Amino acid sequence: MALCILFSLPLGKGWGWAATPTDLLDSASTAYSKGNFQKASEHYEVIISLGYESPEVYFNLGNAYYKLDNIGMSVLNYERAKKLSPQDEDIHFNLKLANQHTIDKIEPAPKLFLEEWWDTLKSIHSEKIWGLRSIVCFMLFLFFLGVFITSNRLINKQFGFWLGLLFFVFSIISFSVSKSRYNDITNKNSAVILSSSAEIKNSPADTGTKLFILHEGAKVSARETNGEWVKVELTSEKVGWVKRSSIEFI
Amino acid sequence: MKKNNIYKLMFRKVILFYFFLAVLFSLPLGKGWGWTSSYAQKFTASVNKNKVAVGEVFQLDFTINASGKSFTPPSFSDFTLYSGPNQSSSMQIINGSMSQSITLSYYVAAKKEGTFTINSASITVGNNTLQSNAITIEAVKGGNTQQAQTQSQGGTQDKNSGKASSENLFAKTSVSKSKVYAGEQIVITHKVYTRMNLKGFQDVKFPSYNGFWAQELGRNTQYEVNTENVDGVSYNVVEIKKAFLFAQRSGKIQIEPMEVECVVREKSGKRKDPFEQFFGHDPFFGFDSYKDVLYSVKSNAINIEVVPLPEANKPADFPGAVGNFSMNATIDKDKVKANEGINLKITISGKGNLKLIDAPKMTFPDEIETYDPKTNENISANQSGVSGSKTFEYLLIPRHEGVYTIPAWNFNYFDAEKKMYVALPSKEFTITVEKGESNSTSSPVISSVAKEDVKMIGSDIRYIKTGNINLDKRGEYFFNSPIFISGFAVPPLLFLAFLFLRREHIRRNSDIVLVKKRNASRVAKKQLVQAEKSMKNSDKENFFINILSALYNYTEHKMNISTAEHSKEKVIYELKEKNVSEETINELVKLLDECEFARYAPASQSGNLEEVYSRAENIITKIEDVV
Numbered sequence: 001m002a003l004c005i006l007f008s009l010p011l012g013k014g015w016g017w018a019a020t021p022t023d024l025l026d027s028a029s030t031a032y033s034k035g036n037f038q039k040a041s042e043h044y045e046v047i048i049s050l051g052y053e054s055p056e057v058y059f060n061l062g063n064a065y066y067k068l069d070n071i072g073m074s075v076l077n078y079e080r081a082k083k084l085s086p087q088d089e090d091i092h093f094n095l096k097l098a099n100q101h102t103i104d105k106i107e108p109a110p111k112l113f114l115e116e117w118w119d120t121l122k123s124i125h126s127e128k129i130w131g132l133r134s135i136v137c138f139m140l141f142l143f144f145l146g147v148f149i150t151s152n153r154l155i156n157k158q159f160g161f162w163l164g165l166l167f168f169v170f171s172i173i174s175f176s177v178s179k180s181r182y183n184d185i186t187n188k189n190s191a192v193i194l195s196s197s198a199e200i201k202n203s204p205a206d207t208g209t210k211l212f213i214l215h216e217g218a219k220v221s222a223r224e225t226n227g228e229w230v231k232v233e234l235t236s237e238k239v240g241w242v243k244r245s246s247i248e249f250i
Numbered sequence: 251m252k253k254n255n256i257y258k259l260m261f262r263k264v265i266l267f268y269f270f271l272a273v274l275f276s277l278p279l280g281k282g283w284g285w286t287s288s289y290a291q292k293f294t295a296s297v298n299k300n301k302v303a304v305g306e307v308f309q310l311d312f313t314i315n316a317s318g319k320s321f322t323p324p325s326f327s328d329f330t331l332y333s334g335p336n337q338s339s340s341m342q343i344i345n346g347s348m349s350q351s352i353t354l355s356y357y358v359a360a361k362k363e364g365t366f367t368i369n370s371a372s373i374t375v376g377n378n379t380l381q382s383n384a385i386t387i388e389a390v391k392g393g394n395t396q397q398a399q400t401q402s403q404g405g406t407q408d409k410n411s412g413k414a415s416s417e418n419l420f421a422k423t424s425v426s427k428s429k430v431y432a433g434e435q436i437v438i439t440h441k442v443y444t445r446m447n448l449k450g451f452q453d454v455k456f457p458s459y460n461g462f463w464a465q466e467l468g469r470n471t472q473y474e475v476n477t478e479n480v481d482g483v484s485y486n487v488v489e490i491k492k493a494f495l496f497a498q499r500s501g502k503i504q505i506e507p508m509e510v511e512c513v514v515r516e517k518s519g520k521r522k523d524p525f526e527q528f529f530g531h532d533p534f535f536g537f538d539s540y541k542d543v544l545y546s547v548k549s550n551a552i553n554i555e556v557v558p559l560p561e562a563n564k565p566a567d568f569p570g571a572v573g574n575f576s577m578n579a580t581i582d583k584d585k586v587k588a589n590e591g592i593n594l595k596i597t598i599s600g601k602g603n604l605k606l607i608d609a610p611k612m613t614f615p616d617e618i619e620t621y622d623p624k625t626n627e628n629i630s631a632n633q634s635g636v637s638g639s640k641t642f643e644y645l646l647i648p649r650h651e652g653v654y655t656i657p658a659w660n661f662n663y664f665d666a667e668k669k670m671y672v673a674l675p676s677k678e679f680t681i682t683v684e685k686g687e688s689n690s691t692s693s694p695v696i697s698s699v700a701k702e703d704v705k706m707i708g709s710d711i712r713y714i715k716t717g718n719i720n721l722d723k724r725g726e727y728f729f730n731s732p733i734f735i736s737g738f739a740v741p742p743l744l745f746l747a748f749l750f751l752r753r754e755h756i757r758r759n760s761d762i763v764l765v766k767k768r769n770a771s772r773v774a775k776k777q778l779v780q781a782e783k784s785m786k787n788s789d790k791e792n793f794f795i796n797i798l799s800a801l802y803n804y805t806e807h808k809m810n811i812s813t814a815e816h817s818k819e820k821v822i823y824e825l826k827e828k829n830v831s832e833e834t835i836n837e838l839v840k841l842l843d844e845c846e847f848a849r850y851a852p853a854s855q856s857g858n859l860e861e862v863y864s865r866a867e868n869i870i871t872k873i874e875d876v877v
Contacts, residue, residue: 052721060714094711128728135737182729
């Protein structure tokens with residue numbers, strides 16, 4: 001009897017107590033490769049619930065949900081992965097496929113040239129790299145400022161001045177990009193509809209007029225939160241309030 | 251007496267003649283059983299019913315189709331003999347040959363219930379003694395004999411469904427085989443047996459033969475009446491339908507019963523209306539009236555067990571043919587121009603389920619365009635079965651010149667009698683195709699290797715990422731982290747500190763220089779005073795040492811040169827930097843050289859000490875003016 005319990009323990013509880021995130025990752029990808037998407041998704045969720053995250057984990061979880069035909073959760077996790085790793089081609093591909101299964105046709109708002117340029121710039125590196133870059137540029141700026149100040153010779157002074165200015169500009173740009181990405185990641189300013197259909201009302205109350213209906217997997221911009229209600233925006237015309245329970249912030 | 255005999259004979263002959271006529275007219279409907287044309291001597295016994303009630307009188311006939319003698323009747327111990335033997339004879343001429351028959355009739359009735367056998371009678375014909383068949387009679391308990399019960403007006407038809415005695419009128423469905431292979435031929439016959447005056451049929455419902463392909467046997471418009479002996483009772487039999495069935499699936503298949511309404515002419519009772527007696531519709535036999543009664547009869551259902559064709563040795567391209575066939579294949583021409591059509595005709599002929607044969611699967615060269623074959627059937631049925639032919643016509647259009655071969659193929663069928671598959675080989679056809687007229691619609695002869703896009707066969711999400719995955723604690727970002735903030739805070743502080751320290755250093759450094767500079771001439775003067783003392787004491791060595799140190803210390807302090815890097819060259823370089831005139835520098839160098847020399851030289855060569863002193867004083871003053 002005791003033997004039975006001993007043997008059944010590792011099998012039964014398994015990841016319950018040996019839950020190092022790396023073990024969980026391994027068992028999740030094994031489950032996924034065997035087609036046990038339910039188990040894989042549970043493991044990835046545990047990793048996330050332990051407070052860890054990475055674009056790969058979100059991506060894999062999105063895949064598992066896609067295979068389980070849970071398009072809403074799939075889109076949500078792909079979007080989260082994309083937020084952390086905007087350049088990843090695989091994420092874009094799978095997100096596009098998942099979006100093909102959604103019901104609502106949502107035209108992305110056209111972007112200005114500068115906006116697009118800025119987004120591209122942001123997506124090149126993570127906020128960490130941009131932050132480090134901004135610090136390094138700032139240090140170089142200080143160095144050349146020092147050269148400019150201490151040098152007795154005219155040519156050295158000129159050299160120090162221009163390079164110092166250049167690195168100063170670099171530093172400011174990098175800082176801004178890093179801050180912008182940081183804001184993107186930390187600000188909950190977009191959300192995915194998770195309920196199969198969600199009514200968008202004109203006021204944050206059940207009595208509000210029904211404006212339009214969105215379906216599972218639709219991505220919206222979240223503007224503000226008022227108790228149980230979140231103000232969402234599709235385009236500048238399609239703005240309304242939706243129940244917090246039917247959406248999940250990216 | 252003799253004359254009398256002749257008259258008697260003649261009278262007999264006349265009677266016979268009339269009888270003969272009556273028989274001829276009544277033949278199609280009447281009692282055709284009396285005149286089977288056969289040269290064989292036949293001695294048969296028959297009864298008009300073999301299921302009787304006790305006491306019911308029935309007729310027992312013994313018929314011989316030749317003249318015989320010493321007839322020995324069976325014993326009638328179980329029966330009461332009412333009358334007989336009554337002899338009657340008949341003659342028939344068919345196709346010029348005459349046959350006659352003599353019938354001896356008894357009228358008997360069963361004495362008690364039970365099943366009795368009337369044993370065979372015997373008769374001698376020539377040298378042979380013939381035995382008649384034995385007849386089984388079933389006697390049931392009294393009750394009324396089955397008679398038509400309608401008493402309606404003559405000439406009208408009555409529905410009297412199901413009331414005719416099953417002994418007098420019944421339908422029967424029979425098949426040639428009840429266990430067959432799928433596709434094997436079965437003969438099904440629907441017959442009506444009667445001992446009544448059957449006039450015709452109405453509303454015949456044949457079974458639908460579900461699960462079979464049926465080919466009906468063509469039939470004359472008039473029904474043929476034959477005689478059949480069933481359990482010793484003679485019946486008039488009408489074959490309503492004969493068909494050939496071919497099972498299309500295996501398993502147990504039931505053929506539902508046939509239903510038919512028979513019109514029977516029956517004698518009705520005596521007429522009460524005297525007018526009708528005189529002006530009835532039947533003036534010749536006008537004392538009796540007739541009426542047509544409808545009887546509905548239903549045949550038996552038939553169960554057929556259909557066995558699938560054996561799988562062993564079954565050819566892969568078996569077209570479903572069962573029977574016995576032959577094949578003939580022809581092409582209309584074997585030499586054509588490109589884009590001209592050729593007809594390949596495959597004819598399957600023989601007996602069997604022709605209708606169910608699929609087109610043979612042909613393999614044609616790729617360069618020949620083919621279309622689905624045109625199928626022609628010529629199927630007919632006769633007494634022996636279904637036969638005919640089925641033709642498959644393929645239109646072949648070769649697109650390019652060349653010599654092509656249509657390979658030989660096999661037509662396979664299953665021979666149900668031999669229970670084996672038979673393959674009929676065809677011959678091989680060779681087609682020569684010449685260059686046709688250039689046709690813009692024909693595909694280009696020169697084939698180019700066309701590059702194809704890689705086609706996406708399916709679309710699915712990309713696979714999960716498995717490599718090294720760095721797990722970060724959520725909510726920990728570099729931006730806004732202490733390291734990040736210190737990255738911006740610490741370097742400027744360090745920078746400012748550096749600047750401050752540097753300025754301090756410079757300031758302190760510049761103070762020392764100023765002091766030294768200020769003190770330079772004062773120090774130099776002190777040493778010059780020392781040199782003056784030595785000069786007065788004539789201490790030449792100390793004098794020069796004092797002069798040298800005065801000059802060196804002065805330049806050191808004045809130019810802010812450390813003692814370590816002090817050298818004549820450094821001094822000259824620094825003086826030049828300070829824009830001291832070449833002349834003064836040269837004077838200084840010269841004086842320093844002289845002093846160095848004189849310090850170690852003998853006293854005689856020392857020269858004028860006072861002059862050296864004034865020169866040193868002079869140089870210091872000059873440098874002091876400039877720097």
